[in-house]
Amino acid sequence: LAKTTQPISMDSYEGQEVNITCSHNNIATNDYITWYQQFPSQGPRFIIQGYKTKVTNEVASLFIPADRKSSTLSLPRVSLSDTAVYYCLVGAPRAGRRALTFGSGTRLQVQP
Amino acid sequence: DGGITQSPKYLFRKEGQNVTLSCEQNLNHDAMYWYRQDPGQGLRLIYYSQIVNDFQKGDIAEGYSVSREKKESFPLTVTSAQKNPTAFYLCASSIADRGDTEAFFGQGTRLTVV
Numbered sequence: 323l324a325k326t327t328q329p330i331s332m333d334s335y336e337g338q339e340v341n342i343t344c345s346h347n348n349i350a351t352n353d354y355i356t357w358y359q360q361f362p363s364q365g366p367r368f369i370i371q372g373y374k375t376k377v378t379n380e381v382a383s384l385f386i387p388a389d390r391k392s393s394t395l396s397l398p399r400v401s402l403s404d405t406a407v408y409y410c411l412v413g414a415p416r417a418g419r420r421a422l423t424f425g426s427g428t429r430l431q432v433q434p
Numbered sequence: 435d436g437g438i439t440q441s442p443k444y445l446f447r448k449e450g451q452n453v454t455l456s457c458e459q460n461l462n463h464d465a466m467y468w469y470r471q472d473p474g475q476g477l478r479l480i481y482y483s484q485i486v487n488d489f490q491k492g493d494i495a496e497g498y499s500v501s502r503e504k505k506e507s508f509p510l511t512v513t514s515a516q517k518n519p520t521a522f523y524l525c526a527s528s529i530a531d532r533g534d535t536e537a538f539f540g541q542g543t544r545l546t547v548v
Binding site: 352353354356358363364365366367368371373407409411412413422423424425426427 | 467469475476477478479482522524526528531532533534536537538539540541542544
């Protein structure tokens, strides 16, 4: 399984754009990149997933460079409610291979 | 509504007792997972199942047991052999154990040993 590395924590202010980068140097050809968000005492929630280039949804954008060795989750104009832990996962669309392996995540603290 | 349900939300256990945590899903998902989360830490995989009547150990399976007799249900038993069972337990499910599908999580069970 591809190992991921994220910053342990980040701080931001309301209204700012936040970019969280995840390194996955040994990502395999078929691996997808998925980000989850977790609030205290709740289960993680799917945010966004991508394979290459850029993906955007109503919550975030995901930027993946051509070499796919890293990815950046971008949260536009964060609010206090975006304070949470963000996890980057890498996994392949092939049955029998464990995909849901979480690291320690990035703890984002948004200040007023 | 479709979803994944864990019960109870809070559970207290005396040392030396076994306790079973419930996880039910009505999403028709084949794959189900159990995680343990300690304060300030990430999720660690205990057991996972890709199909009924089959399951595999995760990274920290010692002291835990599971069963998968029905597609909808994946109960976790915390046995007396688990030396430090106080933690937040999360159950999840997905269409299959694949990297391109979304996983859905329950709201968790907080287990405290007293």
